[in-house]
Amino acid sequence: MSLLSTFDQKRPAIVPTDRIIPLRYWDDLDYLRSICHAFTFRFDDALDVTKLETALLRLMEIGDWGQIGARLRLNNHGKLEYHIPACYDETRPAFISTTTTYDTSIKDHPLGSQMPKAGQDQYFLSPSSDFFTSIVCHPDSPRELADWIYTDRPQLHIHDILFQDATLLTINYLHTFADAISRTNFDAWIAVLRGQKEEVPAFVPYDHDPQCTLSKEAPRQSYSNLGRLLNGLSLVIFGLRYMFEILWVQNLEEHPIRLPGRCVDRMRKTVLQELSVTAPKGAKMPFMSEGDIVVAWWVRTMTKALKPAPDRTIMVMNVFNV
Incomplete structure (x- = not known):
């Protein structure tokens, strides 16, 4: 996004009926704002997308799970906030869902045929995740913070890619929404899909911060690597060497490693x-x-x-x- 287009954009007007909750401290770190995840689940079968969407909507009716449909906003102090709609409808959905259908086998697709799958019992380097972007992401999938704070987009964009013998389910979200550990909570979605609502765990509401005392209770001197912290001249030298490496080594490649x-x-x-x-x-x-x-x-x-x-x-x- 160009600098000019950034200045041209305006934040959406506040909806009076929305509930506004500031993001927790550990959820609104700069590096979390800069990372947009596109996480793809592969299923070697043709799934019923309608059932998946219905189950997710039902999940959002349980306890505080509906809060995940909150909108991200940047307030006048540069802090992120959740704006939670009083209800969801077609004009303000709880999540965005898009679908692409291929009338062929995934084995016959030039990119789909190269995607890792279950049961491959050998060690290998997979292509970079960017290599598959054109197939797993929708053209309208969010890619940066601006795609949320300058729109009324919900936090989740789910893109279904349907083949005759496989389904790719890509979930786009900003890193402020979830991390690798919390992604396991998608089991709640599966529990609703199975009709086992009693297995849905409680959702910790956004106005409750279980980590509010993190880093405040332990004294600084108790950190075992305190003597290794970079400061002063060492920090300056590290910064210079890091900048040199960024400028000198530019053709970096990312390759997931599969270990049986x-x-x-x-x-x-x-x-x-x-x-x-x-x-x-x-x-x-x-x-x-x-x-x-x-x-x-x-x-x-x-x-x-x-x-x-x-x-x-x-x-x-x-x-x-x-």
């Missing part, structure tokens, strides 16, 4: 066996998740390939549930 479950299971079994041999007698075995195993494997693979100096500090970032 049998490989992870085998590595985890090996690790547990090694720990059982070295652990003191009677000691409790440490918990080793699949994520622990994959991260350890990846770090070892990278260090073998890049051969960093033995005293080089390596930072590993991972996603976890707070």
